[in-house]
Amino acid sequence: MSKSNILFIINPISGGKDKLKIPALIDAKLDRSKFNPNFSFTEYVGHASEIAEEAANKNFDVIVAVGGDGTINEVATKVMQHDKVLGIIPFGSGNGLARFLKIPLKSAEAIQVINNFNVDVIDTGRFNDKCFFNMAGMGFDAHISSVFAGNKSRGLTGYLKLGFREVLNYKPQTYHLYIDGEKYERKAVVISIANSSQYGNNAHIAPGASVKDGLLDVCVIKEFPMYKLPVLAYEMLNAKTDHSDMVEIIKGKHIRIVRSQGDAIHIDGEPFFMGEEIEVTVAPLSLNIITPS
Ligand SMILES: Nc1ncnc2c1ncn2[C@@H]1O[C@H](COP(=O)(O)OP(=O)(O)OP(=O)(O)O)[C@@H](O)[C@H]1O
Incomplete structure (x- = not known):
């Protein structure tokens, strides 16, 4: 060979x-x-x-x-x-x-x-013209990512400090979601489009997501009182958000998101800016990747 x-x-x-x-x-x-x-x-x-x-x-x-x-x-x-x-x-x-x-x-x-x-093949996502492989989205996490991008070093501690500072001032937005022909209007703190189940650090926002099902999981984190933040953290760390009253998950192949103003988005955790309308699609089984067998 x-x-x-x-x-x-x-x-x-x-x-x-x-x-x-x-x-x-x-x-x-x-x-x-x-x-x-x-x-x-x-x-x-x-x-x-x-x-x-x-x-x-x-x-x-x-x-x-x-x-x-x-x-x-x-x-x-x-x-x-x-x-x-x-x-x-x-x-x-x-x-x-x-x-x-x-x-x-x-x-x-x-x-x-x-x-x-061991070479496997997995689904990938598109967020307008950009590819994503794990998770992309908008709302509070994208806002934090865009503020955090100015920092010289990365790391969880700095990210968490910034998150606590910004969370007090963050206002949820109204999003119009069109998912495979169905229309949803949701007021949300975060909209995440998940290919895999997790954000990272074992925080599972979309416990039922699969990278081989030809679908994306649209996760809507609704407005919630601050005292429930530890509950959400517990649910994510224990992969329970699919039964949460704070998170709604809708699976789909073709998603259009319309928001009232262009703002920060994140693609696999890195910040970008996009306009009011975002088209999200999945490319089934499109990336060759080495995985444990
Ligand atoms: N030498 C460099 N200086 C500044 N930025 C860099 C450099 N090399 C790469 N980058 C940028 O660093 C960004 C973040 O890297 P990466 O996502 O690998 O780390 P991370 O944010 O710690 O990880 P994770 O996303 O898993 O939390 C990448 O988008 C990349 O463009």
């Missing part, structure tokens, strides 16, 4: 520590009878996407994102467009997609998953 050229794209600012040690660890653990490895470190936002595009146009068959959901998004978009294979070494703060796919968070074990080379 001929060896695959494999490129590891490492994001030095994503949440995990010790990324500089990754090349040495890969050198020690990667199965050289299957792979010829190469490494690149990202230097700015969007760089992972440029590196992945270049690698896909050269002779790399497998491209590995070493980072969190944002890095995975940039790399996976190019991998999918060029019909290559994506690998993940989770190194983010949340690692939503990696956790959902049960890719080990310990790097040595994640490298072993790559060595085993």
Whole structure:
């Protein structure tokens, strides 16, 4: 069997520590009878996407994102467009997609998953012209993401501090949702469109979501009194939001969202701005990805 050229794209600012040690660890653990490895470190936002595009146009068959959901998004978009294979070494703060796919968070074990080379195919989402792989949405979390983006370092603690500060002033919005022909009007704090079940850090907003069902889960977090925040956190950490009175989940293939004003949205946790109308679709079984068998 001929060896695959494999490129590891490492994001030095994503949440995990010790990324500089990754090349040495890969050198020690990667199965050289299957792979010829190469490494690149990202230097700015969007760089992972440029590196992945270049690698896909050269002779790399497998491209590995070493980072969190944002890095995975940039790399996976190019991998999918060029019909290559994506690998993940989770190194983010949340690692939503990696956790959902049960890719080990310990790097040595994640490298072993790559060595085993079990290639699966999963659904992906579109949010207007942008691809998403784990979760995209709008509302309070997107607002926080856009404020947090100015921070030099990532990490859960800073994110939580900012969240507590902003939550007191945040006002819910009214959204018009058109899901596979049905119309819903909802006042919400957050609208999340879930491909996998979880936001990251084992917070499951859409416990019944599957990346292989050709559907997206529209999760509406309704306005709720602050004292119920711990209840929502408990429900998410225990994957119980499908029975919550704070969260409504509607599955669909084609979703149009109309809101009163353009505002921040997030795509796999990274902030962008979009206008009042957003079209969301699913591309069933469209990404080749290495998962534990
Ligand atoms: N050298 C760099 N300097 C600044 N930003 C970078 C650099 N390299 C990559 N980025 C950006 O960092 C963003 C966030 O990375 P990533 O999502 O991997 O980490 P995270 O936010 O800690 O993880 P998670 O999304 O799982 O919580 C990516 O969108 C990427 O564009």
